[in-house]
Amino acid sequence: MAKRIVITFEDDLTVRVEAEGFKGNGCLLATRPYEQDFGGVVRRTEKAEMAAARERVVER
Amino acid sequence: MSHYATTPMLEIKGLEELSAALRHQGFEVEVHAEAVTLYDWHGWPRPERAHVVIRRQHTGSASSNDVGFLRGADGRVQAIISDYDSAKFGAAWQRALVKECGVQRAILRAARMGHRAVRTTDAKGRPRLEIVGRF
Numbered sequence: 509m510a511k512r513i514v515i516t517f518e519d520d521l522t523v524r525v526e527a528e529g530f531k532g533n534g535c536l537l538a539t540r541p542y543e544q545d546f547g548g549v550v551r552r553t554e555k556a557e558m559a560a561a562r563e564r565v566v567e568r
Numbered sequence: 569m570s571h572y573a574t575t576p577m578l579e580i581k582g583l584e585e586l587s588a589a590l591r592h593q594g595f596e597v598e599v600h601a602e603a604v605t606l607y608d609w610h611g612w613p614r615p616e617r618a619h620v621v622i623r624r625q626h627t628g629s630a631s632s633n634d635v636g637f638l639r640g641a642d643g644r645v646q647a648i649i650s651d652y653d654s655a656k657f658g659a660a661w662q663r664a665l666v667k668e669c670g671v672q673r674a675i676l677r678a679a680r681m682g683h684r685a686v687r688t689t690d691a692k693g694r695p696r697l698e699i700v701g702r703f
């Protein structure tokens with residue numbers, strides 16, 4: 509899978525940033541500049557493809 | 569490993585994204601380093617000043633006043649919209665503008681990082697950017 513970041517702008521004015529195709533922490537490094545531009549992250553959901561997602565809340 | 573992240577609610581962060589968002593919506597805008605005078609529908613100066621201006625002849629309403637946006641000392645951007653124009657440039661319009669500012673912010677970020685932003689709309693009508701390039 510090619511590496512890409514998908515950004516969706518929700519009607520409630522939050523932004524969903526999704527990283528696809530990255531290995532390890534590469535996704536975090538790739539999306540960080542975009543997330544920071546949007547004021548950080550209020551919730552992050554990690555997803556190992558085809559596996560149950562583990563969800564945690566990130567303190568701002 | 570990949571992830572989803574959800575950000576806080578958007579707000580307008582700068583004049584560059586604001587002017588890009590307004591132009592995307594089809595408006596002709598002026599951008600000024602120093603705030604300039606706004607004019608009413610008679611062409612008389614108003615007390616308000618703004619850094620980004622849609623002049624009344626470009627608002628799409630014949631009897632409109634200038635619409636302005638003033639950047640405060642804290643960097644926050646305040647819309648200056650007359651009561652008359654609030655019917656057209658009301659809360660719904662401003663909300664859409666804030667969302668578009670977010671889109672433009674990400675497009676500007678992608679350009680600065682040498683990435684390419686491909687814009688589409690998803691099935692629910694929400695703006696969607698796909699960022700590709702060398703990560």
